[in-house]
Amino acid sequence: MSGTPAPARTRNAAAxxxxxLxxxxSRFSREGYDGASLREIASDARVDAALVSRCFGSKEELFVEVLNCxxxxxxxxxxxxxxxxxxVADRLMDDPDTQDGLDQLLIMLRSASSPAAAGPLRRSMRSWxxxxxxxxxxxxxxxxxxRLAGDLIMGVAISRAITPDHDLDEAGRASLRKRLAGVIQTAVEP
Structure with missing residues (x-):
């Protein structure tokens, strides 16, 4: 046994x-605000629940940080x-990287009925x-x-999550893209 101490475990606060996060x-998108617990989140992250509290404060503060991500x-x-x-129609129809947006939609949808999540959801949606x-x-x-255009965009994003090809052939998707572009354009025009 040598008298040299074992090397200290490296910690990476950002990681x-x-x-x-x-x-x-993952927890908030699967279970919503009310269904997720700090203890489960900590377990999933392989850290102590006290560390989650030290890093983010309360569950609501962690939720706000998740919404901001x-x-x-x-x-x-x-x-x-x-x-x-x-x-926007091009992005809604063709964007291959939809998982982040889908996770955020699921978090919002699964947390919308929570009185504790209502304020943070409203503030986050307004600010970002x-x-x-x-x-x-x-x-x-x-x-x-x-608001009108945002609601249209959210609805189409949810629909695309359910049926990525919109259950249409190539000609049908081209027609949908054209009509969607027109509807969204009409919504944003003064």
């Missing part, structure tokens, strides 16, 4: 934090308003999507137009 995203919608709000409907969208749109009734 641990990300593991907790990944576990929380959603896909960046800001790229939708770049470019000419006149082509907005086409850009509706307010920037309304600012991009500008003009009269920008918030109403942003």
């Amino acid at each position: 641990t934090r990300q593991a907790i 990944d576990a929380a995203i 959603g896909p960046d919608a800001s790229e939708l709000f770049q470019g000419e308003l006149a082509t907005f409907g086409e850009r 999507f509706l307010a920037p969208f309304a600012a991009y749109l500008g003009g009269p009734e920008a918030e109403v137009r942003a």
